[in-house]
Amino acid sequence: MKLRLSSLALSLVAASAVAQPVQVELWHNQTGDAEAVLQTIIDNFNSAHSDVEVSATYNGNYADIITKLQASIPARRNPDMAVLEVTQYGVFAEAKVLTDLNGYYRANGEFTEELQPFALEIGNYKGGNYVMPFNSSTPLMYVNKALLERAGITDVPEMTNFDQILEVAKTVQSKLGNSNVYGINTPSQFTRFALVMQNGGDWVNPVTNESGFDQQATIDAFQWMGDLYHKHHVASAESVTDEKMVKQHFSSGRVAIHFDSTGNLGDYKRALGEDLVVLPMPCTVECRVPIGGAGVGMMANIGEEKQQASWQFMQYLASQNQSAKWFQHTGYMPVNKTALEVESSKSLIEEHPEFGAAMDQLPVAQGRARPPAMAWIRSQERGIWESIALGQKSADEALKTFDKRVKSRL
Known part of the structure; x- marks a missing residue:
C-alpha cells in the first residue's frame, strides 16, 4: 500500500527543510582561556541566530593554518572562514582565494564606522580588503x-x-x-x-x-x-x-x-x-x-549563501559587546571603537590600568608589509x-x- 501524506504533513516537512540553518565553519588558532571565550561568543551567536550555525575548529598555529589551507583549497575541503595572521594572508589574496570584503563594508556603513581605524588598513591588499581583524594586538x-x-x-x-x-x-x-x-x-x-x-x-x-x-x-x-x-x-x-x-x-x-x-x-x-x-x-x-595578531578571512569558493552567513558572523564578532568581551578576557585590542564605551570595559581599565596600556599605543600602531x-x-x-x-x-x-x-x- 502506498503511503499518502496529508497536506499538513507535507507542509511541516517543507517548513522543516526551510528552517535548517546555514552551516559555516571557522578555523582558528586559539587555545586555553581564549579558545573558551571564542566558543562562548560562537554559542551566543548560534543561540541568537536561527538561520546560521557556526562551528569552530582549532587547526594549530598561524603557520599550521596556512599550510592546511594551501592543501585544502584545491581539494575544496577548506573551511568557510579562517583566522589568518596579518602579515601572511597576502599569499591567499594574491591567489584570489579570499573574498574581497570591500562590498560588505560599503553595504554596512553604520557597522563599518564603528571599527577602529586600523581595522580596514590591516585587511587592505592591492585595493581589496581580505581580512577583518579579530585577535588584534600591539x-x-x-x-x-x-x-x-x-x-x-x-x-x-x-x-x-x-x-x-x-x-x-x-x-x-x-x-x-x-x-x-x-x-x-x-x-x-x-x-x-x-x-x-x-x-x-x-x-x-x-x-x-x-x-x-x-x-x-x-x-x-x-x-x-x-x-x-x-x-x-x-x-x-x-x-x-x-x-x-x-x-x-x-x-x-x-x-x-x-x-x-x-x-x-x-x-x-x-x-x-x-x-x-x-x-x-x-x-x-x-x-x-606593529599591529599583530590575525583577522578572519572568508573563502571565495563557498558560494553566496555561505558568504552571507559568514559575513553575518563576522559582523557579530566585531560588534560592540562581543569585541568588549574579547578585549576584557584576553587583552587583545577591541576591533570595535564603541567596545571601550561599555561599562564593564571602563570598569576594567579603571580597576586594572594595565589593560589601558595597549589602548594608549593605538595612535602609533601600524600595519606591517604583507606581500606573499x-x-x-x-x-x-x-x-x-x-x-x-x-x-x-x-x-x-x-x-x-x-x-x-x-x-x-x-
Missing part, C-alpha cells in the same frame, strides 16, 4: 615588580630607550642571577618587529614592500637584541630559541622584563597579580608599534636571529646577506 613591555624590588629598584622606571632597559636588566642580573633569575628575555619575533621599528628601521617597508634588512637602524636594533644573551648575559639561551618556554619563565617569576603581545596580558595578570607592571614599548628613536613573501621571510628570519643572538655572526654580516635573499623574493 606589543608591550611586561615587568615583574617584585623582582625589581628584590634587586633594590623600588620604583619601576619608565625605560623609554634601549640603554635604560639594559641598565635595569643588568641590575637584576647582578643581584639575582645566582638564584636562577634573568634580567630580561630576548624579544620574540613579533616584538623584534617592534624594536626594529622603534629604532627607526623596518623589516619590509609596508608602503613600498622594499627590504629594510640592510638599513643601519635595523642592523643596530638586531645587534642590541642579540647582545642581551651572548654579550651582556642578562637573558637565557632558551629565550633565544624557545618562545613558548620564555612565556612560562616570565609567568613563573623567573624573568624581570619581558616583551610580548597584548594578547597575553590576561594570562600574565592571572599569573603575577599585583606584581605585574605593564609599560609601553620604548620609543628609542621613534614611537611606532612575508611567510618565507618570517620562517627564515628565525635562523638569522639565532645566529646573531648566539654570537655566531654579527648583525651586520647576517642581515646584509639575508637582505640579498629577501630582495630576490619581493
